[in-house]
Structure formats: structure tokens, C-alpha cells
Amino acid sequence: xxxxxxxxxxxxxxxxxxxxxxxxxxxxxxxxxxxxxxxxxxxxxxxxxxxxxxxxxxxxxxxxxxxxxxxxxxxxxxxxxxxxxxxxxxxxxxxxxxxxxxxxxxxxxxxxxxxxxxxxx
Amino acid sequence: xxxxxxxxxxxxxxxxxxxxxxxxxxxxxxxxxxxxxxxxxxxxxxxxxxxxxxxxxxxxxxxxxxxxxxxxxxxxxxxxxxxxxxxxxxxxxxxxxxxxxxxxxxxxxxxxxxxxxxxxxxxxxxxxxxxxxxxxxxxxxxxxxxxxxxxxxxxxxxxxxx
Numbered sequence: 001x002x003x004x005x006x007x008x009x010x011x012x013x014x015x016x017x018x019x020x021x022x023x024x025x026x027x028x029x030x031x032x033x034x035x036x037x038x039x040x041x042x043x044x045x046x047x048x049x050x051x052x053x054x055x056x057x058x059x060x061x062x063x064x065x066x067x068x069x070x071x072x073x074x075x076x077x078x079x080x081x082x083x084x085x086x087x088x089x090x091x092x093x094x095x096x097x098x099x100x101x102x103x104x105x106x107x108x109x110x111x112x113x114x115x116x117x118x119x120x121x
Numbered sequence: 122x123x124x125x126x127x128x129x130x131x132x133x134x135x136x137x138x139x140x141x142x143x144x145x146x147x148x149x150x151x152x153x154x155x156x157x158x159x160x161x162x163x164x165x166x167x168x169x170x171x172x173x174x175x176x177x178x179x180x181x182x183x184x185x186x187x188x189x190x191x192x193x194x195x196x197x198x199x200x201x202x203x204x205x206x207x208x209x210x211x212x213x214x215x216x217x218x219x220x221x222x223x224x225x226x227x228x229x230x231x232x233x234x235x236x237x238x239x240x241x242x243x244x245x246x247x248x249x250x251x252x253x254x255x256x257x258x259x260x261x262x263x264x265x266x267x268x269x270x271x272x273x274x275x276x277x278x279x280x281x282x283x
Binding site: 025026027057058059060061062064065066068069071072089092093096097098099101102 | 148151152171174177178181182185230231236237238239240241242243245246249250
């Protein structure tokens with residue numbers, strides 16, 4: 001699935017979605033990315049999604065809202081979702097909004113993939 | 122949102138102004154506005170390492186709110202920006218031409234019942250990093266203030282304390 005802002009690799013229902021855009025601030029970028037992420041939920045039922053933010057330097061509250069929407073979609077389909085590679089400078093955004101209590105965070109995507117492979121849904 | 126300060130009157134006049142400018146209320150100008158503000162502060166020496174990332178985020182929230190919510194997306198309206206800085210601190214005021222807003226309209230996203238809301242986190246994030254965040258003119262002016270020595274954020278402080 002070609003994408004402007006996303007690299008997707010799938011290992012059965014474990015899906016690694018790497019965001020390749022550094023700045024997630026502009027509405028067109030955020031909306032396009034959100035649409036592409038939502039398509040993953042249609043393509044992979046009961047997904048184990050690893051969202052890799054290692055390339056991201058700037059993240060607006062609008063993008064946080066899209067991530068929450070994605071999380072809700074994953075949960076609706078009885079899937080699971082992990083955040084990976086969030087840079088230390090961005091982590092306070094998830095802490096002050098308490099999203100760190102809602103979602104699982106891993107230092108690197110491979111850590112989450114390893115866990116999901118060991119514990120299939 | 123509790124404890125959000127929205128005052129009815131005009132903001133106090135700023136001293137040590139380094140920028141006063143008005144832009145059309147167009148989102149395609151957002152990056153230009155943000156860059157102009159940051160460039161006005163950079164030579165003053167009040168932005169430490171890591172500040173520009175947070176400042177960019179705060180400006181993004183403030184400018185988008187002014188254009189989309191305050192000015193209701195009307196490109197015929199404008200946003201006026203004032204930036205003041207001295208050796209220890211800076212203040213940025215962004216004025217829109219809207220009617221303002223009520224604190225009741227802003228959810229407390231740290232309330233567990235609101236955790237899954239898809240909006241309403243911008244002001245929470247701004248309050249975290251700024252030394253002071255006050256709205257004037259009923260919400261149509263945002264005043265963002267930060268002392269240069271302010272801690273990065275409460276989240277960082279709690280990390281250090283734990």
C-alpha cells in the first residue's frame with residue numbers, strides 16, 4: 001500500500017506502521033495520515049498495531065486526537081495497539097494528557113513486535 | 122476545564138515589544154507566522170535548547186485556535202500578534218476577532234471519563250510548558266508567558282522526583 005507518510009509492514013495480523021513525516025502539525029498531513037491508518041483497520045481485522053513514531057519531532061494535539069481515534073478503532077475490533085520509538089522530547093505530551101496510561105509504550109518497535117509475536121491474540 | 126483563566130478585559134500593554142504584526146486569518150500562513158515569532162525571539166537569547174520544539178507546538182495550537190475557533194475559519198478576518206521579550210522572559214499575545222469562549226467548553230482531558238475524547242488537549246499541553254497562560258477579551262486574546270528558567274514540564278519534574 002503506497003503511502004506518502006507511512007511505511008507499513010505486516011506479519012500476519014501484527015502490523016508495523018512507521019510514520020515517516022517529522023512534523024505532524026498541518027491539518028492536511030494529519031488528515032491524510034489518519035485516513036491511511038484507519039485503512040489498516042479495514043485491511044487487518046483484530047489487528048496488533050505497532051505505531052512507530054521514531055521519525056517524528058513535532059506532534060500537535062490534533063494528531064494526538066487522531067491517535068486516540070485510531071486506538072478506539074483498534075479496541076472496537078478487539079485488537080491491540082502499541083506506541084513505539086516516541087522521542088524523549090515528545091513523551092511529556094503523552095504524559096500530561098495521560099495517554100501514557102491508556103496505551104502501551106515501547107522504546108523501539110521491535111520490542112513491541114517481539115511481545116506481540118510471543119503473545120498472539 | 123478548571124482553573125483556566127479567561128478574563129473579560131483587554132490584556133495589559135506589553136513592554137519590550139520585539140514584534141507587532143497582523144496577518145490574514147489563513148491557515149496556509151501558519152508556518153510563516155510561527156517562524157516569524159520564533160525568529161523574533163531567537164536573537165534575544167531567551168530560548169534554551171528544547172524550547173523551540175515546545176514553542177512551535179504552543180504556537181501551532183494558539184494560531185490554529187485563533188483562526189479556526191476564534192475567527193471561525195473566515196479568511197477575511199485577521200490575527201494580530203504581539204511579542205515582547207526581556208533578558209529573562211517572553212510574552213506572546215495572539216488576538217483574534219471572535220467572540221471568545223467559555224472554560225466550560227474545554228474538556229479536562231486528564232479526567233478518566235474524558236480520556237478517549239479526540240479533541241481538547243491543546244490548552245492542556247500549552248499550560249504544561251508555559252509559565253503563565255491567560256485569555257483576555259473573553260478568550261479572543263491568548264497571552265502566553267514563559268520565564269527562561271522555567272522547568273521543561275511538570276511531567277519531567279515528576280520523572281525527576283520519582
